[in-house]
Amino acid sequence: MINRRLLTIALGASAMLATLLSSGQQASAQEEFKIGVVASLTGGFAGPAKDSMDGIQAWIDGRGLEGKKIVLEVLDDETSPVGASNAFRRLASDEDIDMIYAIVPSSSVLAIKSLASEFKKPLVTAGAADAIGIPADPWLFKVAPAVRDFMIVLANYTKDNGYKRIAMFNGTDAFGQAEIKAMKELAPEMGFEIVAEETYTAEDTNYNAQLTNIRAADPDIIYSGAFGRAAILFYKQFKQLGLDTHLVMGQSVVTASFFEGIGGASEANGLMTPIQLGSFGPSVGGETARLYAELEKNLGRQPNYFNTFGYDVGLITEAGVSGSDGTTQGIRDALEALKELPAVNGPVTYTPEDHTGQNHESIAIGRLEDGKPVLPQ
Amino acid sequence: MDEFHVLAQLVLPGLTTGCVYALIALGFVLCFNVSGVVNMAQGEYVMLGGVLGAWMAIAGVPLFLVLLAVAAIGAVLGIAQERLSLAPVRRSPAFIQITVTLGVAVIMRGFALIWFGKDPLAMPGFTGDGVVTILSALVPVQTLWVWGTTAAMLLGIFWFLQFTDAGRAVRACSINVIAARLMGVNAERMTLLIFALAGGTGALAGAVITPIVLASWDAGFVYSLKGFVGAILGGLRSPTIAVAGGLGVGVAEALAAGYLSSGWKDAIVYALLLAFLLIRGGVFLSGRIGLVAGTQDR
16 A cells, blocks of 8 residues: 555656656747848858848847747858858758848849748848849848839939939949849939949959949949949049049948948048938937947947848847747738838838838938948038 | 040050969969969969968068068969879879869868958058059059069069070970970979969969959959960960960950940950850860870870
8 A cells, every 4th residue: 555655656756747847848949939041151242241140149139039049040152142042942941940031132132032932931131122022922021121212312312412414333233233223214203314334243353444434424423332342442443543523332331341441431431322220320319219229239339231230130020920820921921911110220011012121211311421321411 | 535545544454454364374374384284273372362461461561571471372382282182183184183273272262261251351552552644544553563563473484484494394394294304304393383483473463463452262263264264365385375365354354344345344255265266276176185195294
């Protein structure tokens, strides 16, 4: 009788212990939220990608997902659409991954877009090319405004300042070609003409021919969409040729590597750039200022544009996951239902037809002063 | 702007870039003539010279020492490439040897990326970052350094090949290595010498042009490609035509961008090469004969 009692107690204790252990394991498994990241850790987009990842990390450190431990699995696309596709396939095939980020340039995002619905994992992406968000892929959600939105702001600036002749300098990639295409549509509506369209490839180092053609066209404003090394070389050669035409460059010039390359941030004083609101910092006010301050605190330094972009990716993730039932379909549905979600760079809205995210209202033309954009008076 | 001004503004910077292509083309031809190998890592020496030079300049190393160190490191790496990667496969088919050089190129790129980072590196001009007017074209002052250094290196190499015993031995190996050996020439030592020369001059060219074009870990591949075009124009045999070809490629792409289309300039350059090869004909046959003869002799 005593043995039977002891046996019963032992069995009961074992059952309790087993239950406790298994519930603990289940709790650990539920707490992990795995995000696959395709990022340009190397190549021409490496600078913006690293800054974006820093912004994402700041979101994880400061906010994250309630009750969940975020795990990032990062693969490098080497700033190549082929690399991006391969990396995306690997991550999307992993059943443990709950959603995917693509922190790669437009041409790589477009390569991934063709695969997005095949794997049915919610995908939040970088890239500005219009074709990323429209037509909408049900599983792919863009963040930054479309190229057309930046060109709308540039076109308004050109028109409002009375410029009639604009010269364009754009890359041969999807982003660059989307810029020139959008400007060709906007120019006639806004009452100015494009007098030169020059292009470059990522490997080019000599833009004398393009700048000579631009000078010969006698524009009163020049827009350069160059980024990375191309932006540095363009700006230096623009100065060397003694051109004094009003110059506007893409927002990707607001990076430490650009300022180092041109010989210091003060060398770019007066340079104009269409840039998202988050880059202006607290001076913009409203939700942008609040979230900017939060990002600055979590990042531990003054954020640049791509840091703010990364933080917005995190905010969108947070809203999507918290509004879902936890399934990948649920996260997708919750993302698509986002309307006017506050973000550092402006509100985010998705519709079934348009997965762009932010629009031209999140952009303003800024003037660079000692490496920081300021709103012109 | 008048037409002459436009032409000058296109040609002179094109010549500057062409100087780098010319040195790479010369490196290709010298290596091929002596060893029978098309060294696809040639452009990476230019890249390494650029990143090393920029890194040392940023660290405050005096310019003279930067240039000396870069040339020496390039030469040592050339020797290392020949000894460690090509000597073991000397009797292998040509495609294996070329693949080995491609592998070396990838290793050099990877090293540059890990050691120097992904961002482009800037280097101040040797005598400032101003501009100078030449034939009504505005060019950076550094351009004069590029032209001068390239001319000095080319003259030095040609003097070496024509007027020194070692240079004559190198030429003997390129003409007939068996005969050269019979005359007491150490062919392996000549190969080492040429790889050192090609590596050193390539690296020095990279350091000299970096103030104009910046240095980046991924710049070597395009240099190799464009320099290879120049070498092919010389049939991978003639150093003189290879140099002229390299200069011509630099000018051609600048003129194509200026007068035709900036978006099509690379396509135009490669189309011209294709047309040249089709018109001339047989250039690959004579190249193959040279390679086969070279490997058989080793």
